Amino acid sequence: MWFMSNMRIAKKIFAGDWNKYVKPAIQQSRLPAPEVVVLQSPYRQVVAPTLDYIWNLERENPDNSIVVLIPQLVESHWYYSFFA
Numbered sequence: 001m002w003f004m005s006n007m008r009i010a011k012k013i014f015a016g017d018w019n020k021y022v023k024p025a026i027q028q029s030r031l032p033a034p035e036v037v038v039l040q041s042p043y044r045q046v047v048a049p050t051l052d053y054i055w056n057l058e059r060e061n062p063d064n065s066i067v068v069l070i071p072q073l074v075e076s077h078w079y080y081s082f083f084a
Contacts, residue, residue, distance in 0.1 A: 011038055034067065046070075 026033050041049040057066055
């Protein structure tokens, strides 16, 4: 349950930042707003669920462009990178 509550908090923070920083620029440009999707996946499984989602989306919308933003995790200490 801890993971789920943190995921809900992260989605709220992301949605707030999106609405504050990105949405006004999109509205000002008069372009259609993109759909933002936050994927949940099992622990440390990022690539396969993301690719599955993209491929399904591409099959359903062959004439549309798809943009994917994947954040980079920056460890707080250099030695944490050895644990990945």
